[in-house]
Amino acid sequence: MRHPFRAVFYFLLFCAAAVAVIELRQWFHRHPQDLPWTELRLDQPTGRFTAARIAALGDDAPRCRAMLQGAGVRDRPAPARIVDDNCGYRDGVRLEGRNARTADFQPGGLVTSCPAATALLLWDQRVLQPAAQRHFNASVTDLLHAGSYSCRRLYNRADGGWSEHATADAVDILGFRLSDGRTVSVLRDWSGDPREAAFLREVRDGACRLFTTVLSPDYNAAHRDHLHLDVADRGPAGWRACR
Ligand SMILES: [Zn+2]
Structure with missing residues (x-):
């Protein structure tokens, strides 16, 4: 004999499944940055796969350059530098006078790969400036760096693996100059004044969502004076190293 409630049960189950599908579709629509198959767009918030997608731009220099230009920065393509199979870059970008709201690089004339330039731009806009406002009520005017390209392992x-610096996919950040005249140094302040130390940890953690590798003084003594940021392409799964 058919149970009288069986039809009702299946009807309710169907309704629940339909609601779940609709909710899921809406969530997908609202969170393209958290889905592995959507394309990177600089007007989307930072998501689970943003760093992996920035790193993947290394395979598509024209799209990377077009995206940077669309973001309103005055970065200019740098001449290709081809040394051998391990060293050099084709998609260099000279980071000069990005725009009125972003920090300058000191010393000037820094050239990075286009994906690294993209990650640095988003880091500046989404992490550095808000953190400087929150901690110091100031803006970051200068990023103090120790260079990007360097042909080395x-x-x-x-011997061993080649550094991401060998393809200008990495940059070493020594500290920050702020609009109130303050300088925040990785070497001096990582374990120093609590406010500066908190700022440095916040910008390190924020970098971890945009770069595929972030190495800080927490990692080892070789990084006691800088944040190593790189955009090593580790595939679409979004694997990152954040230490
Ligand atoms: Zn480095």
Whole structure:
């Protein structure tokens, strides 16, 4: 004999499934930055796969350059630098006078790969400036760096893997100059004044959502004086190193 409530049960189950599908579709629509198959757009918030997608721009220099231009920065393509299979870059960008609301790079004339330039731009806009406002009621005017391109293996060893610096996909950040005249230094302030230390940790953590590798003084003594940020392409799964 048919149970009288069986039809009602299946009807309710169907309704619940339909509501779940609609909710899921709406969530997908609202969170393209958290889905592995959507394309990067700089007007979307930072999401689970943003860093992996920025790194993947290394395979599509024209799209990367067009996106930077669309973001309103005055970055200019830098001449290609081809040394050998391990060293050099084709998609260099000279980071000069990005725009009125972003920090300058000191020393000037910094050239990075286009994906690294993209990650640096988003880091500035989404992480550095808001953090400086919150902690110091100031803006970051200068990013103090120790360069990007350098034809070398990891830790300057004679053999082993090549550094992301060898393709200008990495940059080393020594500190920040702020609009109130203050300088925040990784070496001096990581374990120093609580306010500066909190700022440095916040910008390190924020970088972890935009770069695929972030190495800070927490990682090892070799990084006691800088944040190493790079856009190593580790595939679409979004694997990142944040230490
Ligand atoms: Zn480095």
